[in-house]
């Protein structure tokens with residue numbers, strides 16, 4: 001293998017973090033190479049994460065609506081059938097066109113794309129095992145590690161992606177399971193649990209903590225969505241720990257569960273078990289040890305505020321380092337890290353990164369929740385507005401949920417926005433902008449919102465924080 005010319009930037013990983021940094025670097029005129037081993041760009045998010053899961057969430061919601069929610073709308077339908085193979089095809093079509101789109105953007109921005117697995121040969125050289133089996137190497141003035149994350153395994157259960165699955169199996173099952181038990185009531189558990197519940201599976205979610213939704217979700221909002229998901233048919237076992245599993249039978253799996261605080265064991269049996277207990281950074285086989293880079297106790301590469309590892313020209317962003325494991329967080333970091341390289345400044349506001357759970361209704365939040373404010377000893381006030389008092393939600397016959405503002409008790413500055421309701425994932429953009437600009441709830445409440453829209457619930461919740469809502 002002959003080493004090529006030295007690049008300004010070599011990126012290991014073509015996920016959201018890596019591919020966005022590559023495009024940005026190309027736009028800034030850097031000579032850039034991106035190495036990706038999976039054979040397609042877009043990483044976890046595009047290939048087995050955000051995009052395929054949202055395709056299935058959208059189409060399973062439509063199916064569920066057509067089955068259960070048309071008569072009262074004056075639409076009589078008959079002979080509704082699930083065609084799972086075609087639902088999966090629709091998902092694949094979206095994924096394929098989007099990954100091809102990134103390849104096009106690479107060409108447009110002069111990014112060199114190498115299909116293969118990269119590992120450090122030395123501090124400036126990445127050795128690449130190409131997908132065709134041959135080898136090459138690339139030298140970089142700067143190197144960016146963007147190798148992402150993988151799902152955390154459950155000790156004692158072997159992932160076969162058929163009977164014991166992670167999210168990757170959960171977006172590709174060939175038939176609807178009769179019974180599915182989900183270990184972990186976080187975002188993956190609730191999103192993928194929703195999909196299979198809507199398609200007909202009996203879904204039980206076992207969660208160690210006293211609330212569902214994973215880290216960050218406000219407790220009141222979590223209770224609210226749990227009630228709605230329960231109405232939709234999902235079952236929940238909270239404060240319950242899965243202690244062990246037995247996957248030795250051919251077509252069923254047994255789990256031992258016990259009360260989180262100790263107590264009597266119980267056995268659950270299902271034909272499919274979804275392991276959704278979190279994700280962990282993925283940095284295997286990079287030869288980090290060879291160049292003296294270390295990870296912390298949770299496997300994250302340690303970086304400074306400019307994304308530098310202790311070797312200053314090697315930086316790291318996305319799921320394999322600190323912060324929430326979210327695609328849009330990776331994307332912000334990708335732009336900032338290139339700006340640090342080219343201009344010596346870059347900016348990500350980690351206090352204003354929204355979270356969205358794409359169940360129906362959606363849950364979305366930004367900023368701090370009540371428990372976090374209490375723990376920090378911040379004096380705050382609360383304003384809420386239910387979608388059941390919003391005209392658009394009522395006409396759409398889709399009015400479960402609420403908007404909730406948390407604002408500084410003295411200054412009225414917005415500290416957090418929490419929404420459970422139709423379109424919460426789009427609506428949170430307004431909350432994020434307000435938080436980013438340091439708005440008060442009165443700023444939002446005195447801003448005209450079109451009628452009749454769901455966004456009026458957002459305005460009225462703001463009004464309820466500094467004064468009174470009109471319609472509730």
Ligand code: FAD
Pocket residue numbers: 012013014015016017018035036037038042043044045046048049050051053116117118119146147148149167168188282285286317318319320325326327328329330
């Ligand atoms: P990744 O996307 O994991 O990309 C890393 C890439 O590096 C991979 O493609 C990998 O093949 C490659 N790689 C690793 N090692 C090497 C190597 N040595 N050489 C070459 N290539 C290598 N986030 C959201 O914001 N919204 C969502 O709706 C959402 N939904 C999700 C649904 C699911 C089911 C899952 C699992 C995740 C979801 N996420 C979502 C999280 C999101 O996918 C991640 O935060 C995001 O993909 C992180 O981007 P990344 O580039 O850091 O890592």
Ligand code: NAI
Pocket residue numbers: 183184185186187188189191206207208209213214215240241242243275276277278279324325326355356357358
């Ligand atoms: P998570 O961290 O959101 O939730 C895991 C849950 O499992 C926690 O509530 C935890 O208490 C519970 N748990 C852990 N061990 C357990 C045990 N032994 N028994 C019972 N419960 C147990 O992790 P999840 O859902 O796997 O998702 C991983 C990450 O992927 C998310 O944190 C998020 O960063 C990303 N993601 C984002 C999405 C989005 O933005 N819409 C969608 C899907 C994933």
